[in-house]
Amino acid sequence: MTSTPGTPLRVVEISSGIAGAYCGWLLQQMGAEVVRIGVPSTVADGADPIALALAYYAAEKPTTSPGDLAGAIAIADIVITDDAGRFAALIGRTLAEVAASQPDTVFGVTSVFGLTGPLAGVPAAAIDAQAEAGVAWALGEPGRPPLSIPPGVLECQAGAHLAAACLMARLAGPAPASGRIVDIALNDVLAHYVGVNCRFYIHHGMRWQRAGRRASDSGGAYPFVILPCADGAVCLSGRTRPEWQRFVEAMGSPAWSQEPRYQKLRAMGQQYPAEVDALITPWLLDHTKAEIEAIADRFQLTIAPLRDLPDVLATPQLAERGFLRPWMVNGRQLRGPGLPFRIAETRGIAQASNSANGLLAHAGGQRAAGALPLAGLRVLDLGWVWSAPQVGSILAQLGAEVIKVEHRARPDNSRLSGVIIRDGQRVEGQNADMSPMFHQINKGKLGITLNLKDPAGVELAKRLANTSDIVLENMSAGSVERSGIGYDVLRAANPRLVMVAMSGAGQFGPMADMRTYAPTMSSYVGLESLVGYAGELPTGALNFAIGDPNAAAHALVAVFAALARRETTGQGCYIDLSQTEALFATLTPYILQVQIEGQQPPTTGNAHPGMAPHGIYPAVGADCWLSIAIRDDDDWKALAGVAGNQPWMRDAVWAGTGDRIAKREALDSMLAAWTATCDRDTLVADLRAAGVPASPVNDIEGLWNDPQIAARGLSEMIDIPGLGSEMLFTAPWNISGLTIATGTRGPVVGEDNVRVLRGILGLSETEFDRLTAEGVIG
Template sequence: MNEVPGEPLRVVEISSGVAGAYCGWLLSEMGARVIRLPAEDPKGRSAGRPSDAITLGLAYYAAGKEPLDPADISEAVENADIVISDDTTLFTAILGASPEGFVALHPGTVVAVSTVFGLTGPLAKTAAVPLDAQVQASVSWALGEQGRPPLAIPPGVLECQAGAHLAAASLLARRAGPRPDGGRVVDIALIDVLAHYVGVNCRFYIHHGMEWRREGRRAAQSGGAYPFVILPCADGAVCLSGRTRPEWERFVEAMGTPEWTKEPRYQRLRAMGQEYPEEVDALIQPWLAKHTKAEIEEIADRFRLTIAPLRDLAEVLDTPQFAHRDFLRSWTHGDRNLTATGLPFRVAQARGESQAPNEARSLLSCVGSPRQETDDLPLAGLRVLDLGWVWSAPQVGSMLAQFGAEVIKIEHRKRPDNSRLSGVIIRDGERIEGQTMDMSPMFHQINKGKMGITLNLKEPIAVDLLRQLAASSDVVLENMSAGSLERSGIGFDTLSAGNPGLIMVAMSGAGQFGPASDMRTYAPTMSSFVGLESLVGYPGEEPTGALNFALGDPNAAVHALVALFAALERREATGKGAYIDLSQTEALFCTLIPYALQAQLDGHQPEPVGNSHPGMAPHGIYPAKGDDRWLSLAVRDDRDWQALCAIAPEEAWARDQRFASAHARIASRAELDRMVEAWSVKHDRDALVSSLRAAGVPASPVNDIDGLWADVQIAAREMAEVVELPGLGGETLFRAPWNISGIKIATGTRGPIIGEHNDSVLQRLLGLSPDESAQLVEDGVIA
């Protein structure tokens, strides 16, 4: 166990997939000493070609880590602070014990494991691939087109989510200290992570009378208001996203205020979005057809529109903002010099454009001894001021609150968090009357466990109150436009002047400085900007994108948690605070490294591949008997293929020697998929899934939202709980998707009613008397 302050965090990585590799890469990039046990034939990629995205990504993530001779494994794990893995079979084979058994013998070591279904629950031992988590957590239900197979996010991207959660949770477990009676096992299930993400995404729709369903290149019913769609332009496609009337009015102005926009029919945003969006598309498309992606990007910047082109990966790599922030780096693969990414955040002792060197790369190079053992909420005593807005930064605050931090959300009644303003709540088809600002299930999901106060920060006295709060706080969170806090007099340099240990996490769309620092982003325009939307679609067709599944916000949140916990590690050892400048677009592009590398080696943009995997066939989503019934099925190797053939011995494909080897199956995947589809559609979905799982073949039902709510694995892992919301009653909310042995998590919590804790927070922490508080309310300071 590392006991000497000033030494790097010591990590041993025993993994075979993207999740473990990405976790180790993040820790290594922040200065940890990561020793990696190479897996000679990692599962799921043995049949892939050397330049496929997954193989390239794993090779890049391995760079910078120290290779470990298997003969030295005992010494390495004895000295490790954290052992990470995404392959329990490999872990057990190498170390001779399960994760639980290992920590019983090494109680001072954190063992952090990522799997598809988790280490507990009825599916814990079930054969699975990452696609199983996507379909069972309802991600795929809302991607693609009606009447066609649901789509998946390309392989590797969501595994990076598991890897980032693994990194953050392992640092939290270390912060909690050793546990002599059994050690710490961090259990991260990809299905938990994705269910948590869907639990926010779907509320944008289902609680306001809309379905969360596949609708091609449009978010379901435009997400409530027009526009929320991908449309063609002169040289490609663009993603248009607008939620408010001022945004629509600026877009109309950008188009030259055509006559049709003056009709009342085209001034009703919700009607346009939900009742006749195709009609509005047809009116906009002639204008779009006259402009290139670059021209539309310039217009969007000029008129402050949330519009982004669907960029290919070569265009993304050429982003001036990335170059300005030194985000990109060179990597040599064979005889090729390729461009890849570094960390998506910069860390400094002061906010400023001159942040060289970036201290992010040394956060874990100087850590102290672990804290004393605690099985209480591990962040108890940590105070956080949450100035966040909508999802990304508020999600960070919610995760901290659920593990015991005192998180104080700061709003203004005249400009509350926008997630409070989603609209009228619909339940069982009936409108719920009441104060919708305090009822929004989406708001409560993102803000679980926080206290809430209201300050009018346009008033100097309110600014002074916030400065006083910051003086006794540990962390400040914000995701406003770059420079907004500085203009309000509450920037990091001001707040940290009286609190040198303060850590601020600033999460703007593109970073605090640079030519695109004022970029306006929503999740779909962010993912369009970095190339994700261009990768999602049916083979041989134009991309459909993934507008229903907003990945940018929760992805930014988990990367912020990684940076924050690393900064807290450094503060424990050195007392130094930090300014963390995180770019949400960079954080999302980090998860696309494998595809960016592939594009460079192949010399062209990767086309959408539907639900295929470079190292497996069949691998996809197939129809079952009945209307809109689907299941996933994946064959990892020849053993899986033989088991599948044994289930369907009468099928021609089961007897066809052309499919006997993995390479042959991959080469003929399109033909094989058609044959498997013709077979699967004759069977009941759940019965077929049961048969396949019993035979050891990965398979899962494609859950709709009702299926997710009732899922037995999610229930067994206690991911969801019913919480009483103001004016609404019981509502299912998901908890933080981390299971850490011996660590408690706050349950039964909701978000704050606006201003709910004004008196208790301001009087307790700042010593205001009731009379002083009342006067500040009357003066519009507490407002």
């Protein structure tokens, strides 16, 4: 028996790590009754950041004993776990057996590689997904070991996707007789992210590989780099000529900037970026981070300081939005993140009203779905580039009718990455229609063209919104309101509408007008300062734009919670999501650590606070690497068994986890000397067979041909008009009994004008032709 509409959603959490704990925390923070199975979580003084985060996520969840597990599951709406083996051991039956006996309950499980495919059941740690999915391939300096995102950050991605997918699965209607299992693999999620990131480069003749403090080939155009300033470093990201001209003006228009050589953004970015760095660095060194931040605001530049976490915690915007929450631990009051979105009934009072913590206080009913789980839902997508469009694409692949709005004079920027290069040759044709990046982000959508600066175009958009369930936008705060299609206007005609606004810092507050690209966003919240080789200056992660897809994952959580509430209350809502808050929330381990230790955490390379060895090591061959993670003493013994001819591994000094952690640098050096003599794939196979987590660090070709990705159905070959066959990734959700649309691409510019504007809105042929001639449609 599960909850009835009007009562809180009931959730059982069986977690061992960050992914499951974060999923449960998100649901609990939205008003679900979440019960943890296990002992109450405690944390010792000086505990590692992962332990701190787990304690934070557990703090407000009641705990029940394993003996009460069967009873708790029997009345649960959703059961989540990041440890299917522990689940089976506790209840005496497999996850599949329990799900089949309780089809009204959604069972959600997250793991590194998932429940199916050749790597299902392979011992793994989160760093394996960063290696296998290709994340690590592009982080770090050329000729040095690939780097990883610090532990815990990317696990939150799996947790957010699990929360969203479980809410969607419950909303989608009756389960099959075998029950409903939501299977989220961190490897799938990260591969999907990489599948967008790398297209910004590889389809336009650029490399996607380690480039130090610069994005590879500057992402196509200068600047895309981290450079020093008077008191630290700043991240510069500009993609257009007007942005560069404003930056030059901010520097006082130095004489060198007038030379033709320094007005060619692509040449500066790809051919001689270091030369330009040397010209602008003296100006940067004359200014502090605070001064550069003020200049960036005045000149509307996308520049952000590499902020330390104490600086981020002191951000007035976070205080204004009430984002940080008090947490008492061992007699000390710390501050941790709250939900990165606010929920209001009207936008006009959104800054004073927030009902996000009550979204799941009403369990909600189920929809009458068709062959696809979201069939019958209509979404108006006003999104731009990646974050909001990613939300729309996943909704489209789940069956929603998603209508993307562009204008031919200002198409989505992801269409404009440049000339398409295939096999070293330029592909002739309309780049805007062929862009693989655009098709990946907008997979499954319909596409129309409207001039939203024309009152007639605005009226057509309003008519579409009146028939829609969801409206998506990620413009700067207040932009759609100034266009006449803000939430309060739309809600008056459609009170069931759920509108998602995904601005950089949120709709209200002193930083509401903040301009962001993904790297400046991650610099602003402190992530870039955490990525680097141990004890060295931060390298950052400019090649891996995590801010956009992270915002999309959190937006999906809010959307499905809002839809569940709507099934009970009949009312829509306004979701004000801050992309910077959503990213900062994933840094919880380090947010708490910095408050305990009183100083910025140092860069630690690929180290893990609770594992050693834990890192990325060389193998035979040029730029050939593998990850190895030793979780406990049993893993260490297994590793020693594989490398039995290495006498240092038999030294008792390495016998205990604490000893290995204390001397991890020496241990890493000896381990790397051994792995460098081994064939990578053979060593990975031997280590996995022995029970040791290990994975190859895939480059793009390796990811494209990865058997696990193929077996999980995450990739498919799609015909793109003018370009031909191209591999695109599908939504990274694997849910029993539910289908995800396949065989889809993004729309050609204006491809569905007739279908939508005549078929849905009912424009006559004469009216359609007149509005086209007037430039309203087009």
